[in-house]
Amino acid sequence: MDILVVGGGASGMMAAISAAKLGANVTIFEKNDRVGKKILSTGNGKCNLTNLNMDLSMYNSDDRDKLRYCLNAFSEKDTLDIFGQLGLMLKNKKGYIYPLSEQASVVLDVLRHMLDVLGVNIKTGMDVKDIIAGNGFDVITDGSKHHFDKVILACGSYAGFDDKKRKNVNSYDLAKKMGHSIIPVLPALVQVVCAEEYYKSISGVRCDATVTLYNENGAVGRERGELQITDYGLSGIVVFQLSSEISRRLERHEELNLVIDLLPEFDEDSFESFISGRIKSYLGENVESFFLGMIHKKLSALIMRLCSLKPTDIVDKANAGDLYKACIMMKTFTASVSSTKGFENAQVCTGGVPLTEVNEKLESLYQKGIYLCGEMLNVDGKCGGYNLQWAWTSGCIAGSFAAADGK
């Protein structure tokens, strides 16, 4: 059985290893000059390769039942096992799994070593332009034709690509040619651009916050964690975790706001009593001192300005309504979402080939012998190792079944 894997990223390498282990002759065509380039930049160069706190709620997909089936068929524990077999020592940081060496390059090294041991034929600089189904598949690259019994599409997404690079991506066209539809591919795990003019003045602030995403009808998402404020808007883990939802809703032209709770330790009641106590103890002092030590100075300066308070105003002489408004704003600081920072800055994409259009072996429902895995499919996870877990899961399933079916 001759199997071609198109794309030598995380999912493609796992697919190739899984198929070769079952005795298939496996070739990888990778259009870059080397395989696994993206792995090197994962987890800030440390590669967060899975997460022990695995839950379906960490993912977005059009077919949650199939996703659940796949994540059970090849789970985070299987990831630990397989990397253990590859000789990779691992480190567990509160459930987030990294290589012990904290070097993403080592993850790539062990995968490449196993591809080598299994005799997988890696051909780089091979951009697959077309796949023609007949008796098996004729695969067209620049000026040459190759024949394979089965093909696994593991071509990734637009994540990290500028407009120019995106124009050269034809992987979704390969899937379309097989009869697949494409759910709009949009940036995810990405920063958010906000409409207000004042972001430059608060740029550089990092704080713990609860951020709630609202559309016209109410709250549609909430995350707690580190928020980073930049000169264009918002970044940080909390915003990344909401960004896939934001992208899809922006695509539907929904009006979106992010409401930031800068003092998330307080619930409504405890905040009311904290503030009334604080006002009493700051009587006679100025408003600047009142806010000092509660939130970042840049934020309190902005909140005072937005609520028409002067730093020199005396707490008991300041307009009570304005002071109250400023206090409330610390728990409901609102940012209007204009856009995301685009594919170029995105770590992954949401959208792609619907998971409903493949079976549980990840074989195309429209073209027997074609399998799909990785980000090409409409599955995107939150930060924390969930996207690589999907790459390992889907790669292993597609590779194993491609090799086992019809043997």
Ligand SMILES: Cc1cc2nc3c(=O)[nH]c(=O)nc-3n(C[C@H](O)[C@H](O)[C@H](O)COP(=O)(O)OP(=O)(O)OC[C@H]3O[C@@H](n4cnc5c(N)ncnc54)[C@H](O)[C@@H]3O)c2cc1C
């Ligand atoms: C900066 C950054 C940090 C990240 N950190 C993490 C992390 O710590 N943990 C985590 O879980 N996830 C992380 N991710 C996400 C994760 O890296 C991806 O979800 C995962 O690598 C996707 O694997 P893939 O195989 O689907 O696609 P890719 O890794 O993108 O591989 C696809 C491959 O296919 C090739 N290809 C495409 N079209 C063709 C064609 N026509 N012919 C031949 N070859 C083709 C491409 O060149 C590419 O090499 C991060 C992503 C980025 C960008």
